[in-house]
Amino acid sequence: MKKEEEKLSKFPEMLSKMRRERGVSQKKAATDLGISQALLSHYEKGIRECGLDFVIKCSQYYGVTTDYLLGISDSRNGMSDDFLSSIQVNEGKSVKNLSHCTKFMLDMASAAMTATGEKHSNYLYDYFLMVAYRGSLTLAKAGVLPKELFKIDYTIARDLASAAIALQDAKFVLIEDKSRTGIDEKPFEPLCKMINEAEEYILSNYVF
Numbered sequence: 054m055k056k057e058e059e060k061l062s063k064f065p066e067m068l069s070k071m072r073r074e075r076g077v078s079q080k081k082a083a084t085d086l087g088i089s090q091a092l093l094s095h096y097e098k099g100i101r102e103c104g105l106d107f108v109i110k111c112s113q114y115y116g117v118t119t120d121y122l123l124g125i126s127d128s129r130n131g132m133s134d135d136f137l138s139s140i141q142v143n144e145g146k147s148v149k150n151l152s153h154c155t156k157f158m159l160d161m162a163s164a165a166m167t168a169t170g171e172k173h174s175n176y177l178y179d180y181f182l183m184v185a186y187r188g189s190l191t192l193a194k195a196g197v198l199p200k201e202l203f204k205i206d207y208t209i210a211r212d213l214a215s216a217a218i219a220l221q222d223a224k225f226v227l228i229e230d231k232s233r234t235g236i237d238e239k240p241f242e243p244l245c246k247m248i249n250e251a252e253e254y255i256l257s258n259y260v261f
Contacts, residue, residue, distance in 0.1 A: 063124025065099035071115040071122070086110055180221035187214040
């Protein structure tokens with residue numbers, strides 16, 4: 054019983070940790086979750102206990118399982134390490150590390166997308182959709198999957214999928230690049246108009 058109580062007591066710590074990982078203020082998180090900032094502060098400090106409905110709402114908000122939030126499980130998505138370790142590919146290689154790496158990237162990208170606003174929320178889904186589709190095309194080319202699954206010719210679909218992935222990559226970088234501080238444009242004045250026009254075209258037609 055004591056061990057279970059210790060696990061459950063991790064909820065305040067996990068609640069605060071997930072908010073910091075997501076990169077949102079306590080005020081914003083409280084607003085999004087439909088409670089006051091003062092109440093969220095009490096939950097994060099363990100001063101007050103919340104109800105089950107709030108735990109569920111938090112798990113949906115932060116994209117993790119309720120067991121992870123409560124400290125019962127170390128798996129954010131509910132998939133056990135034992136299951137991942139049991140899956141083997143050629144030469145005894147396990148997909149465990151690959152799965153963890155993918156999950157880590159999804160967690161980090163999801164937090165970044167959420168922090169930049171809801172209008173960017175589809176980027177992450179589209180990116181991994183195209184990656185999975187591109188991988189399926191490769192398996193079809195190798196004869197592992199039937200080519201009849203695809204309506205588009207393999208060569209054309211492969212090129213289009215690769216272009217889509219590259220475009221999503223560019224979107225991610227553009228959203229997260231906060232490093233530009235400006236330069237003296239005078240030495241580059243002949244190029245500035247052309248560059249501005251070209252970038253406006255790209256932004257208008259391919260990004261937002």
